[in-house]
Amino acid sequence: MVAGSETNLNDTDAAAGHVNVLFFGQLKERLKCDKLTVEIATPLSIKAFKHMLVEQNPHWQSWLEERDVLCALNQTMSSSDELVKAGDELAFFPPVTGG
Amino acid sequence: MSISINVQTHDFSVGEQHGALCSNNKSDGAVVTFTGLVREFSSGDNVIALELEHYPGMTEQLLQSIAEQAQTRWQLARISIIHRVGYLALGEQIVFVGVTSRHRQAAFEGAQFIMDYLKNHATFWKKEHFKDSSNWVEFKQSDKQALDKWQSIEQDAIK
Secondary structure: OOOOOOHHHHHHHHHHHEEEEEEEEHHHHHHHOOOEEEEEEEOOOOHHHHHHHHHHHHHHHHHHOOOOOEEEEEOOOOOOOEEEOOOEEEEEEEOOOOO | OOOEEEEOOOEEEEEEEHHHHHOOOOOOOEEEEEEEEEEEEOOOOOOEEEEEEEEOOOOHHHHHHHHHHHHHHHHHEEEEEEEEEEEEEOOOOOEEEEEEEEHHHHHHHHHHHHHHHHHHEEEEEEEEOOOOEEOOOOOHHHHHHHHHOOOOOOOOHOO
């Protein structure tokens, strides 16, 4: 598990829990996964979270880390240095193509 | 001021939407509506149908935010945005944007602004279905350029 750099160790228990992860569009199809639940012990950056997913699923690397993948944390567009906490909803998807 | 946002699988009536924008509306002199349809040709092959997926919850919030941004830039009393999801055959309606304003320029610009923002930010993904295959649609740079135009207009206004 990758620890968030600013995490206070005393908060570890309170911070432990599940993150709901969602995938959409082509990404969902390529990963053959639309959602999963991930247990985290401490808050960690979206970038570290992605890396953790790739460690658990090495064949996801080219899609998650090398492609132009966008990310929303709790339904708000987010950059890769934002922190993911227990109870959060984290979504990954390709650039949008509606309209 | 009112905003109506609908993400739905079923079709919509442009006539009914237009009627709702005009109904009991004595202050607005302009109504502009845009309707997007499934096109026959997209990337050179024959498209049979489109499949549209979205991020429930986030999509509605984004469309609401786009409409609110439009209301801060132009005096748009009523805004209606409808976007369909699921399987859509050739010629079917995909998207509707309708706005009302006192005068035509605000209504024209507001409707175009909403479509340009929707294309760039709203969490929808399109898959084209051909006779024997399917293909996810790639993001178009021309959509980004359409959005950049509004941002440069805003910067010019600040100067």
